[in-house]
Amino acid sequence: MKNQLLFSGAIIIALFNLTGCGQDNANTETLAPVETTSQKTPETQVAQPPSTTAETPEVPVSTPETAKAGLDRANDSATYEDNPGNRTIRINFDTGTSSKTVKDSVVRGTRDIYLLNANKGQQMNVNITSLEDNAVFDVISPNGKILQQEAKSWSGKLPQKGDYKIVVGGTRGNASYELTTEIN
Numbered sequence: 442m443k444n445q446l447l448f449s450g451a452i453i454i455a456l457f458n459l460t461g462c463g464q465d466n467a468n469t470e471t472l473a474p475v476e477t478t479s480q481k482t483p484e485t486q487v488a489q490p491p492s493t494t495a496e497t498p499e500v501p502v503s504t505p506e507t508a509k510a511g512l513d514r515a516n517d518s519a520t521y522e523d524n525p526g527n528r529t530i531r532i533n534f535d536t537g538t539s540s541k542t543v544k545d546s547v548v549r550g551t552r553d554i555y556l557l558n559a560n561k562g563q564q565m566n567v568n569i570t571s572l573e574d575n576a577v578f579d580v581i582s583p584n585g586k587i588l589q590q591e592a593k594s595w596s597g598k599l600p601q602k603g604d605y606k607i608v609v610g611g612t613r614g615n616a617s618y619e620l621t622t623e624i625n
Contacts, residue, residue: 526551532607532622540566540623547576547609547616555607559599559624566596566623567607576618581606 526548532555534541547553559565569576570593580588580595583603589595591612599605609620 524551527554528552529554529556531555532557534624539625540621542619542621544617544619545609546618547611549611549613549615551610553609555609555620555622556604557607557622557624558604559602561599561602563599564596564625565599565605566621566625567592568594568621569609569618571611571616571618573614573616575612575614576609576616577612578610578620579606579608581608 528551530543530553532541532543543555545553557565565580567578567580567589569578577591577593578595579590580592580597582588582599582605583601586600588597588600588605607620607622609618610616
């Protein structure tokens, strides 16, 4: 029993030394004593001091609470939940043209959703480039069916008339990109 108490005391002293307890440090906070079940000697828990380095918090890209795009594997369709950071932009071709290039950037954890109206049977070509090779897109048909996921280049014959979604996101961090769409 005496050895256990000495060992416990040594651990407490080591914790105090590691956390800077006992020093005049404004960043150290001492919590209330806690009683353990193996002995009746109160121990003091020491909170970790706040970090003094500037860190960028990690934002989960996809969790049930923060997911921007949900995928229904049963029918291979996508739905996009409301996210204040997402932007929806309609692509209109200039008169006499059948393609458009957009230069923009997307912030980590958000999506740029481009709407492009097209007819059944037309050919759509989509390409994206990014400075850090970290931007990709999904192509979603008017009925919500996923035609392509996380692509950098895609061509396909369109299955129906309506607004197609081209959803741009970053694979890591913020992404500056150049998106080219073409309908023939």
